[in-house]
Amino acid sequence: MLERRPIWLNAWLYLIAGLLVAVAVGPALWLALTAVQPAGTDLLRSSGDGSGKTLSIGFTWDHIARAWTDGKLAGPMLNSVLVSFARAVLNVLVAALAAYPLARMSFAARNVVFTLILATMMVPEQVTIVPMFTTVVGLGMYDTLVALIVPLAVSAFGIFLCRQAMMAVPKELEEAASIDGASPLAIWWHVMLPSIRPTLATLFAFSLIGAWSELLWPLVVLQTKSGFTLPVAVNELVGQFAASARVYYAAAVLALVPILVAFMLLQRFLKGGMFDGAVKG
Amino acid sequence: MSGRATRWLTPYLFLLPAAVVLGTFVLYPMVRVIGYSFSRSTPFLAPEGVGLANYEAILGSGRFWNAALNSAAYLLVTPIIIVLSLSAAMVIESGIRGRQWLRLMLFVPVITPTVVAALAWRLLFGEEDGLINQALGAIGIDPIAWLTQRPWTLVTAMTVTVWKGFGFYMMVFVAALLSVPKELKEAAVLDGAGRFGVFRLVVLPAVWPSIVLVFVVSSIAALKVFDELFVTVKGVPLEHQTVVPLIYEEAFGRGNFGMASAMGVILFLLILGFSFMNLKLSLSRQKPADQARAGARADAGGTH
Structure with missing residues (x-):
C-alpha cells in the first residue's frame, strides 16, 4: 500500500474538487436563477449601507412562460426531440450494421472500405459545408428535418467504436448460433448487439447530445421558423428579445433541461459504468 | 449457387x-x-x-x-484544457469521497448545448452587471468589455470552449490514470520518490499518450469552433472571428x-497537419513499447 495521504493534501483535494464543481455547475445554475428572477429585481442587490452586495433569490414563471409562448418554442422542442432521437437511433443501427462485417467477416474489399471510412473522419463538416449544402438542396431536402437526420445518420467514429467492441466478442458465441442455422442478420441482432450493449448506449448518448446541441448545420439548412430546432430558435430569440434578456435566458434553460434529464436516465447504461452509482445512490 | x-x-x-x-x-x-x-x-x-x-x-x-x-490564438484553449482535465481526473482518481457525483457534475458542461453554454457565459461576462465584472470591481479593477472589444471577445468565447470541453477530456484521463499499475507507483515510493517524483516518473509517462491524444483532438476542435463565437459574442464584427x-x-x-470552399480546403490542410502529428507521435510511441516487449521476450528466452 501507498502511505496514507496527509491531511493537508486531502484538504487540498476537496478544495480543488469544490472549485471544479463550482466552475462546472455554477454558470448553468446562475443562468437558471436569473431566468426565474422576477423582472425589476436583481439577484445581487446592493445592501443598504453600501458595504457590498447581497444575494436575493426570487421566483417567477413569467420569463419561462413568455419564452415558451411568445418565443413559440413548442415546435422547436418537438423538432429537436424528433431529430435527436432519430439521429441517435440511426447512428447506433447503421454503425453497428457496418461494423459487423468489418469486425467479423473476411471479404475482398474489407481494407479498402475500412480505410475509406477512416478517411471520412479526417474531414470535418465545416470544411465541406458548401457541397454538403448544395447536395442537400439538390436532393430536395432543404428546409426539412430530413436534412438534419439523414446526412448525419452515421459517423466513421461510431463505426470504429462498434468494430472495436465487436472484435472483442468471443467467437464461440457466433459459431454456436451459426451451427443452429441462424442467418448473419439474426446473429447480428441476437448475438452481436446484446454483447456490445454498453458501447451502443455510449454511442446513443453521444449522438443524442451532439444532435441536441448542433447549431451550424441546422442554421445552414433550415429556413422556416416553425421548422427550427431549439439551438437555432434560442439563438433567434437573442435578437428578438434583445430588450428583455431574461426571456432568452429562460429559453436557454428550456433547451437545457430535457437533455440533462435524458442523460441522467441514460448514464447508468454507459460504457464501463462511466458514472456508476452516482444517481442510483 | x-x-x-x-x-x-x-x-x-x-x-x-x-x-x-x-x-x-x-x-x-x-x-x-x-x-x-x-x-x-x-x-x-x-x-x-x-x-x-x-x-x-x-x-x-x-x-x-x-x-x-x-x-x-484560439489554440491556447488546448493547454488550459489539458491542465484542467488532467487535474480533475487526478482528483477523481485520488479516491476522495463522492467522486461519482463529482464526475457527474463535471460532465454537466459536456451535456449542455453550446448555445445554452454561450448564453450562460454571456450573462456572467455581461459588461455592466455581469458577475465577473462585479467581482473585478470589488477588487478595484475597471469593467472589461468582454463582449465587444478585442481581444476580450476571443477570451470570452475561449472560456466557453474550455468550460464545455474539459469534462469530456477528463474522462479520457480518468481511464488512462486507472490503467497505471499500482505496483509501479509502490516501487517508485520504495525507491524513495516523493509525491511529485511519483507523478513525474510514473504517472506522467503513463498518461503521456492520452495527453498527446487530447492535445490533437482539442486542437482540431478549436480550429473548427463556430457556435461559441456566433452566440457568446453575438454581433461583433468579422475581425473578431x-x-x-x-x-x-x-x-x-x-x-x-x-471562396468559402477554398477557405474550407485551407482549413482542412491545417487540420491535416494536426492529424499527421498524431499519427507520427502514436507510431513513435508504439516503437519503444515493441522494443521493450521484444527485449522482455529475449530475456525470457535467455533463462531457458
Whole structure:
C-alpha cells in the first residue's frame, strides 16, 4: 500500500474538487436563477449601507412562460426531440450494421472500405459545408428535418467504436448460433448487439447530445421558423428579445433541461459504468 | 449457387446503409469542395472555373489572415484544457469521497448545448452587471468589455470552449490514470520518490499518450469552433472571428461558394497537419513499447 495521504493534501483535494464543481455547475445554475428572477429585481442587490452586495433569490414563471409562448418554442422542442432521437437511433443501427462485417467477416474489399471510412473522419463538416449544402438542396431536402437526420445518420467514429467492441466478442458465441442455422442478420441482432450493449448506449448518448446541441448545420439548412430546432430558435430569440434578456435566458434553460434529464436516465447504461452509482445512490 | 452468391454479398449488404450516407454526404462533398474551390460559384450560378484565383484572393486578403491569426490564438484553449482535465481526473482518481457525483457534475458542461453554454457565459461576462465584472470591481479593477472589444471577445468565447470541453477530456484521463499499475507507483515510493517524483516518473509517462491524444483532438476542435463565437459574442464584427465563422459568412452571408470552399480546403490542410502529428507521435510511441516487449521476450528466452 501507498502511505496514507496527509491531511493537508486531502484538504487540498476537496478544495480543488469544490472549485471544479463550482466552475462546472455554477454558470448553468446562475443562468437558471436569473431566468426565474422576477423582472425589476436583481439577484445581487446592493445592501443598504453600501458595504457590498447581497444575494436575493426570487421566483417567477413569467420569463419561462413568455419564452415558451411568445418565443413559440413548442415546435422547436418537438423538432429537436424528433431529430435527436432519430439521429441517435440511426447512428447506433447503421454503425453497428457496418461494423459487423468489418469486425467479423473476411471479404475482398474489407481494407479498402475500412480505410475509406477512416478517411471520412479526417474531414470535418465545416470544411465541406458548401457541397454538403448544395447536395442537400439538390436532393430536395432543404428546409426539412430530413436534412438534419439523414446526412448525419452515421459517423466513421461510431463505426470504429462498434468494430472495436465487436472484435472483442468471443467467437464461440457466433459459431454456436451459426451451427443452429441462424442467418448473419439474426446473429447480428441476437448475438452481436446484446454483447456490445454498453458501447451502443455510449454511442446513443453521444449522438443524442451532439444532435441536441448542433447549431451550424441546422442554421445552414433550415429556413422556416416553425421548422427550427431549439439551438437555432434560442439563438433567434437573442435578437428578438434583445430588450428583455431574461426571456432568452429562460429559453436557454428550456433547451437545457430535457437533455440533462435524458442523460441522467441514460448514464447508468454507459460504457464501463462511466458514472456508476452516482444517481442510483 | 444462389446460397454462395448471398454469402458473397452479405458483408456488402451490412455496409450498404453506411456507404450510402457516408458516400453521399461526406465522400462526395470531399471531392466537390476541391472543385468548388477552383471555381466562381454562387447559389444562383453554375460553377465556372477560375483556376487559383480564389486561393490568391484569400491569401492576399487581410480578412483571412486575421481570421487565421484568431484561430491560431484560439489554440491556447488546448493547454488550459489539458491542465484542467488532467487535474480533475487526478482528483477523481485520488479516491476522495463522492467522486461519482463529482464526475457527474463535471460532465454537466459536456451535456449542455453550446448555445445554452454561450448564453450562460454571456450573462456572467455581461459588461455592466455581469458577475465577473462585479467581482473585478470589488477588487478595484475597471469593467472589461468582454463582449465587444478585442481581444476580450476571443477570451470570452475561449472560456466557453474550455468550460464545455474539459469534462469530456477528463474522462479520457480518468481511464488512462486507472490503467497505471499500482505496483509501479509502490516501487517508485520504495525507491524513495516523493509525491511529485511519483507523478513525474510514473504517472506522467503513463498518461503521456492520452495527453498527446487530447492535445490533437482539442486542437482540431478549436480550429473548427463556430457556435461559441456566433452566440457568446453575438454581433461583433468579422475581425473578431475565427476561420469557420468566416467560411459561414462567405458562403451563406455573401453567397461566395467558391471562396468559402477554398477557405474550407485551407482549413482542412491545417487540420491535416494536426492529424499527421498524431499519427507520427502514436507510431513513435508504439516503437519503444515493441522494443521493450521484444527485449522482455529475449530475456525470457535467455533463462531457458
